[in-house]
Amino acid sequence: MPREDRYADYLGPDGSTTHSLLDAMSNGDDTAWDRIATVWGAALFQYLRGRGLQDADIEEVVQNTMLRMYQGLLKGQFERNGETQRLTYWVYAIAANELKTYYTRFLNKPNSPGGSSYQQLLANVETEEEATTLEALAVTQVLQLIEADFQESTWEAFNLRYFDNYSLTDIGKKLGMSESSVRQGVYRVRQRLKQELVQLDLFADLN
Numbered sequence: 001m002p003r004e005d006r007y008a009d010y011l012g013p014d015g016s017t018t019h020s021l022l023d024a025m026s027n028g029d030d031t032a033w034d035r036i037a038t039v040w041g042a043a044l045f046q047y048l049r050g051r052g053l054q055d056a057d058i059e060e061v062v063q064n065t066m067l068r069m070y071q072g073l074l075k076g077q078f079e080r081n082g083e084t085q086r087l088t089y090w091v092y093a094i095a096a097n098e099l100k101t102y103y104t105r106f107l108n109k110p111n112s113p114g115g116s117s118y119q120q121l122l123a124n125v126e127t128e129e130e131a132t133t134l135e136a137l138a139v140t141q142v143l144q145l146i147e148a149d150f151q152e153s154t155w156e157a158f159n160l161r162y163f164d165n166y167s168l169t170d171i172g173k174k175l176g177m178s179e180s181s182v183r184q185g186v187y188r189v190r191q192r193l194k195q196e197l198v199q200l201d202l203f204a205d206l207n
Helices: 021-026 030-050 055-074 087-108 115-122 128-147 152-162 168-175 179-199
Strands: none
Touching: 021 030, 021 055, 030 055, 030 087, 030 128, 055 087, 087 128, 128 179, 152 168, 152 179, 168 179
8 A cells, every 4th residue: 555654754853854864864863874775775786787897796886885875974974065065976976986996906807908998997987977877866766666655547647747748638638537636646746756855865857
């Protein structure tokens, strides 16, 4: 049975539903880290697979990245500062350093490629575009996590609206729903997604 309030535990002292999981974690909430790790761990795995790493190597890089991330958050090493310091860029900086370590070890292996191949492996590791790619994968993970909390028709309506650019009227006709039901369902998913993204210090255009 759908439970759209599953993460209502992450409320701020004033009852706000936009309380950050990072703040909850700093206050000793272990379940907050579980949520952070679930999203970012999966996003990092997909990102590294896209860079051609083998699963065993990916697991090592992800594990090291998540450990440094966990330690850094507990020590207060991440501090929000608008667009200049977003969680995505901080996480990506950690992952990029771990990638460099991996590539360096790869270069030192017997019969490894030469310097030019090494430089090719490092190409685009530290770019804003790469960080944006990682962020998009994190948003995708959030979508996958919340999908089970909605009725199938509601979720399909949301996808048709935001990914296929259907009008509310056309969605209603396709799914056999009234336009008002479509509007309400899409709104519920959008609000839930927004809540999750804010809690995770992620950002997305949901207009």
